[in-house]
Amino acid sequence: MNQKIIIVDYGMANLRSVQKAFEKFGAQAEISGDPQRLAEADKLVLPGVGAFRDAIARLREVGLDQPIRAHVQSGKPFFGICLGLQLLFTTSYEDGVYSGLDLFPGDVVRFPEHSGLKVPHMGWNQLRIKKPAPHLGGLPAEPAVYFVHSYYVVPKDMRIVATETDYPTPFTSAIWHENVFATQFHPEKSQKVGLTMLRNFIAL
Numbered sequence: 404m405n406q407k408i409i410i411v412d413y414g415m416a417n418l419r420s421v422q423k424a425f426e427k428f429g430a431q432a433e434i435s436g437d438p439q440r441l442a443e444a445d446k447l448v449l450p451g452v453g454a455f456r457d458a459i460a461r462l463r464e465v466g467l468d469q470p471i472r473a474h475v476q477s478g479k480p481f482f483g484i485c486l487g488l489q490l491l492f493t494t495s496y497e498d499g500v501y502s503g504l505d506l507f508p509g510d511v512v513r514f515p516e517h518s519g520l521k522v523p524h525m526g527w528n529q530l531r532i533k534k535p536a537p538h539l540g541g542l543p544a545e546p547a548v549y550f551v552h553s554y555y556v557v558p559k560d561m562r563i564v565a566t567e568t569d570y571p572t573p574f575t576s577a578i579w580h581e582n583v584f585a586t587q588f589h590p591e592k593s594q595k596v597g598l599t600m601l602r603n604f605i606a607l
Contacts, residue, residue, distance in 0.1 A: 451486025
């Protein structure tokens with residue numbers, strides 16, 4: 404089946420690296436910032452790096468927030484990466500207080516200061532799988548993935564948590580609820596482990 408995978412372009416991610424990761428498996432993933440194209444997608448990917456405030460403002464400014472929300476609510480597969488995970492939640496406390504897409508109740512908060520640990524959390528760290536999500540199939544126990552972030556999500560409903568990671572205390576590093584898959588880490592930078600997740604998403 405020819406599926407239309409759209410990577411959302413709102414000017415805040417290295418979209419080509421995500422696109423190349425999909426291409427490794429022969430999947431054609433189109434980069435687009437056109438709300439109409441997003442509405443036609445079979446699967447949607449929302450990557451992102453940078454500040455929450457700028458990202459949510461940009462999504463609303465160019466009219467991409469409603470197609471993203473509609474896609475998720477329609478039950479079609481969705482994958483959020485890094486900032487693309489955080490944007491799904493209610494409120495971010497990054498340099499102020501900002502409203503997100505509110506698809507999941509919860510907050511985005513900064514790592515507390517802790518002796519010996521740097522913020523941002525940057526580099527390789529392990530996942531502790533909390534429930535057998537479809538995008539996590541075929542992974543080794545406690546796989547290592549690549550992170551770059553200073554903030555993390557705190558879901559109100561912990562049942563959506565797919566993986567946790569310690570830094571130094573546990574934080575939510577991936578979620579899964581029905582058709583929504585989202586990771587705080589970068590699967591496109593996480594070598595075989597991350598590529599396995601994207602392959603699983605393609606195969607849904």
